[in-house]
Amino acid sequence: MCGIVxxxxxxxxxxxxxxxxxxxxxxxxxxxxIALVEQDKDIRLFKCKGKxxxxxxxxxxxDVSGTIGVGHTRWATHGIPDDKNAHPHYSENEELxxxxxxxxxxxxxxxxxxxxxxxxxxxxxxxxxxxxLIENIRKNENVNLVEAVQMALNQVVGAYAIVILSxxxxxxxxxxxxxxxxxxxxxxxxxxxxxSDATPIIEYTRNVVYLDDEEIVILERGKEMKIKTIKNxxxxxxxxxLEMQLETIEKGGFEHFMLKEIYEQPRSIRDNMRGRLNLxxxxxxxxxxxxxxxxxxxxxxxxxxxxxxxxxAGLVGEYLIEDLARIPVExxxxxxxxxxNPIITENDLVIAISQSxxxxxxxxxxxxxxxxxxxxxxxxxxxxxxxxxxxxxxxxTHAGPEIGVASTKAFTAQVTVLTLMxxxxxxxxxxxxxxxxxxxxxxxxxxxxxxxxxxxxDDKIKYISSIYKDANNFLYLGRSYNFPIALEGAxxxxxxxxxxxxxxxxxxxKHGPIALIDEEMxxxxxxxxxxxxxxxLSNVQEVKARGGKIIAIVTEGDVDVSSLADHTIEIPEVDExxxxxxxxxxxxxxxxxxxxxxxxxxxxPRNLAKSVTVE
Numbered sequence: 001m002c003g004i005v006x007x008x009x010x011x012x013x014x015x016x017x018x019x020x021x022x023x024x025x026x027x028x029x030x031x032x033x034i035a036l037v038e039q040d041k042d043i044r045l046f047k048c049k050g051k052x053x054x055x056x057x058x059x060x061x062x063d064v065s066g067t068i069g070v071g072h073t074r075w076a077t078h079g080i081p082d083d084k085n086a087h088p089h090y091s092e093n094e095e096l097x098x099x100x101x102x103x104x105x106x107x108x109x110x111x112x113x114x115x116x117x118x119x120x121x122x123x124x125x126x127x128x129x130x131x132x133l134i135e136n137i138r139k140n141e142n143v144n145l146v147e148a149v150q151m152a153l154n155q156v157v158g159a160y161a162i163v164i165l166s167x168x169x170x171x172x173x174x175x176x177x178x179x180x181x182x183x184x185x186x187x188x189x190x191x192x193x194x195x196s197d198a199t200p201i202i203e204y205t206r207n208v209v210y211l212d213d214e215e216i217v218i219l220e221r222g223k224e225m226k227i228k229t230i231k232n233x234x235x236x237x238x239x240x241x242l243e244m245q246l247e248t249i250e251k252g253g254f255e256h257f258m259l260k261e262i263y264e265q266p267r268s269i270r271d272n273m274r275g276r277l278n279l280x281x282x283x284x285x286x287x288x289x290x291x292x293x294x295x296x297x298x299x300x301x302x303x304x305x306x307x308x309x310x311x312x313a314g315l316v317g318e319y320l321i322e323d324l325a326r327i328p329v330e331x332x333x334x335x336x337x338x339x340x341n342p343i344i345t346e347n348d349l350v351i352a353i354s355q356s357x358x359x360x361x362x363x364x365x366x367x368x369x370x371x372x373x374x375x376x377x378x379x380x381x382x383x384x385x386x387x388x389x390x391x392x393x394x395x396x397t398h399a400g401p402e403i404g405v406a407s408t409k410a411f412t413a414q415v416t417v418l419t420l421m422x423x424x425x426x427x428x429x430x431x432x433x434x435x436x437x438x439x440x441x442x443x444x445x446x447x448x449x450x451x452x453x454x455x456x457x458d459d460k461i462k463y464i465s466s467i468y469k470d471a472n473n474f475l476y477l478g479r480s481y482n483f484p485i486a487l488e489g490a491x492x493x494x495x496x497x498x499x500x501x502x503x504x505x506x507x508x509x510k511h512g513p514i515a516l517i518d519e520e521m522x523x524x525x526x527x528x529x530x531x532x533x534x535x536x537l538s539n540v541q542e543v544k545a546r547g548g549k550i551i552a553i554v555t556e557g558d559v560d561v562s563s564l565a566d567h568t569i570e571i572p573e574v575d576e577x578x579x580x581x582x583x584x585x586x587x588x589x590x591x592x593x594x595x596x597x598x599x600x601x602x603x604x605p606r607n608l609a610k611s612v613t614v615e
Contacts, residue, residue: 002027003073004099004182005200006163008173008219009191013069014059016193020200021052021071026257026403027196028608029073030081034059035088035097036066039170043097047072047086068170068221070163070194072099078107079124089128091135092119095167096145098134100127101196102159102180110155130156134164146218146228149174153214153230159360163194171221176230177211181358181386184209184217184225186239192219197356197382198242199401206242210384243383258404258496258602262588263455266448268399268409269581272416279445282438284423288377288395295375296393297428299349302327303342303374305334305365306353309407309491310414314353315484316580317418324432324440324577325425334361338368346373351421354378355402355410357385366390379417381410395421404603406495408588411488412451412581419444419577443575447582450572454585457569461586464551464567465593468522474501475516475548477509478526478583479536485526485580489587496602497595506539519547524590525565526583529555530576540564551590553583 003024007013017034032055033047044066046059052073072087079085088097104110107126114132115121121128130152138148145166153160159179166172175182175194185193185201185208193201194217198208211217211227215235218226227235254260276285289296302321304314311333318329332342334352338361344350350369354362357380366376366387378387378394381402388394397413423440426432432440468474474493478486487503494501506525517523523543527536537560543550544564552565555573562568571582595602 002029002075002101002196004070004101004161004163004194004196005072006070006099006173006175006194007192008068008221009187010067010189011191013066014064016204017069017071018052018056019203020195021055021073023199024073024196025052025604026199026405027073027075028405028604029075031074031076031083031086032072033074033086033088034064034069034071035099035165036064036069037097037165037167037170038066038068041170043090043094043165043167045088045090045097047083047088049082049086068165068173070097070099070165077103078126084123085125087127089123089125089131091131093135096131096135097165098127098131099163100130101161102178104130104156104160105158106156107158126158130160130162131164145169145172146174146216149176149216150228150230150232153178153216161196173219174216175211175219176216178213179360179363182211183384184211184219184237186225190222190224192225194219199403202242207239208242208384209237209239210389212389240384256404256592256596256602258406258408258592261402261404261409262585262592264400265409265412265585266451266455268397268413269416269451270448271398271400272413273420273444274398276420277441277445279441282441284420284427284441286395286420286424288393289424292375292377292393296349296377297425298347299327299375300345300347302329302349302351303337303344303369304329304331304351304353305337305362305369306331307334307359307361309411309488310353310355310359310362312484312488312491313411313414313418314351315487316415316481317351317422319481319484320418320422320577321425324422325429326431327425332365334359334365338364342368344369344372344374348374349377350374351377351379352387352391353380353414354387355381355407355414357382357387359387363387363390379414381413405605405608406492406591406602412584415580416444416447440575440577443578447574447578450574450582451585453572454582457586458589461569461589462593464569465590465597467567468549468551469594469597471499471520471522473516474499474522474524475509476501476503476524476526476587477506477536477539478503479506480531481576481580482526482528482583485583485587486524488584489524489526489591492588492591493594495608496591496605497598497600498606499594506536509539509542517543517546517548519549522549522551524551524553524587525561526553527558527561528553528571528576528579528583529558529573530579537561553586
């Protein structure tokens with residue numbers, strides 16, 4: 001991990017690489033570097049610990065000319081973040097250079113063998129082992145570079161997205177992927193770009209090729225691209241058009257991407273429902289279900305697999321589908337599901353949720369479920385990513401690029417798709433009344449406008465944030481549909497402000513967390529006037545009796561909880577099933593403002609990566 005960009009063409013490579021690395025900063029990283037190649041010259045490599053801005057300062061005044069090069073932002077896996085472990089990495093004789101996302105799981109045994117052959121390593125990374133291996137094969141087997149890459153990758157266990165340049169052939173660039181994303185941009189006159197996602201490419205071309213696992217792309221100056229597998233099978237490149245717009249990956253006047261994306265939620269939710277929700281006909285249509293409709297609707301059990309924020313969306317989905325459609329649902333951490341020998345049958349529907357479509361554990365969970373005969377439905381934001389290609393059917397969330405590491409609009413988009421799915425299941429199975437179905441359709445259609453209203457409370461939420469910005473701990477409580485929102489609110493706060501926060505079902509407070517409550521403990525209570533309102537009112541009274549500070553999310557006009565709370569944030573009146581889409585928005589803003597007031601980098605929080613493409 002974490003970001004790759006490469007260029008070959010007639011333009012100077014350095015400005016394109018640096019701008020591309022800035023575009024990739026949202027993915028999270030701890031060091032950065034570039035390498036440039038020109039015919040009859042040594043490879044020039046520049047790298048350092050820190051930000052892309054530090055790399056720019058490091059290269060100032062140095063020779064950065066050349067029209068072919070690679071750039072990388074690293075998120076440390078093997079070896080601490082420092083200059084020597086930063087990418088790119090030379091081969092031992094410095095004739096080759098590589099950048100790499102992913103993890104080579106058998107690097108230790110490969111390294112031991114190479115050391116026994118007399119090789120001396122300069123870094124602690126698994127990446128350096130791979131480029132040494134390629135160099136060793138090329139020399140000892142007397143093969144060309146493409147063949148050496150193929151032979152090396154056939155020995156590798158793990159995940160990789162790599163780009164390789166050669167000093168001895170400055171007009172050649174080789175890329176390959178397995179389990180980590182890699183996209184090739186095709187410009188005019190045989191101009192090529194390679195990146196880990198489309199953000200560095202969209203400024204220059206809309207034509208891209210998404211590599212499949214175990215594919216190698218061979219780019220030569222002035223020639224058409226070639227794609228082969230690591231087994232040397234020829235592939236025909238499938239060029240498709242990017243749907244992304246350049247303005248969606250820029251801040252558009254907002255101070256941070258996270259704030260921009262919070263404010264984009266009315267549009268992203270509306271885009272999500274466009275063409276799917278038809279009020280006049282009283283219909284919900286999810287095109288991704290059509291081909292597998294009978295199998296999906298007749299599923300005896302649904303298993304939702306996801307990680308992080310997507311897992312929280314899955315929990316909301318569990319409440320929705322079980323409550324409305326009466327289908328049993330289990331929600332699993334993909335990272336645990338893949339290792340615990342789960343019971344899966346051909347009658348199960350597995351729903352995989354991922355913003356990026358590249359989450360390594362979720363992809364592995366999909367492959368496991370497919371091997372057991374289950375039908376796989378994907379919910380994903382990134383068109384062309386790995387998860388949509390690995391599933392039988394699915395729906396895109398149409399949230400647009402999410403640059404902030406802490407997910408906001410992707411979460412509400414995922415919940416929106418799950419709500420639509422639950423309504424489709426419930427209506428076709430006849431498990432809810434027509435009146436209830438219509439009420440939810442009209443309520444869901446109103447959500448974008450209601451979120452617009454919520455965003456007008458930003459100044460009030462900012463004031464509340466100023467009171468609690470120095471707290472060391474937070475507790476978030478919710479019940480039923482809003483227990484997952486308590487988890488999500490706590491996650492947002494700890495992700496970006498580094499305040500310890502925990503989310504709990506409100507009734508579980510008495511089973512331990514109540515011991516933590518005193519006058520120094522802010523407690524965020526999600527208490528819309530639906531469902532178990534009287535029960536959560538009792539929880540609020542218990543917190544108040546122990547001196548806890550209460551920030552309550554309540555329905556407009558609320559009296560009882562509001563009379564006990566230190567601060568209230570009012571949401572519009574909506575059906576209980578739709579309250580998660582309302583309640584999460586003020587919690588996103590609360591986390592954002594507290595983090596800003598603490599001087600934290602909300603778009604690139606420490607130690608986090610946007611897309612976790614390795615275990």
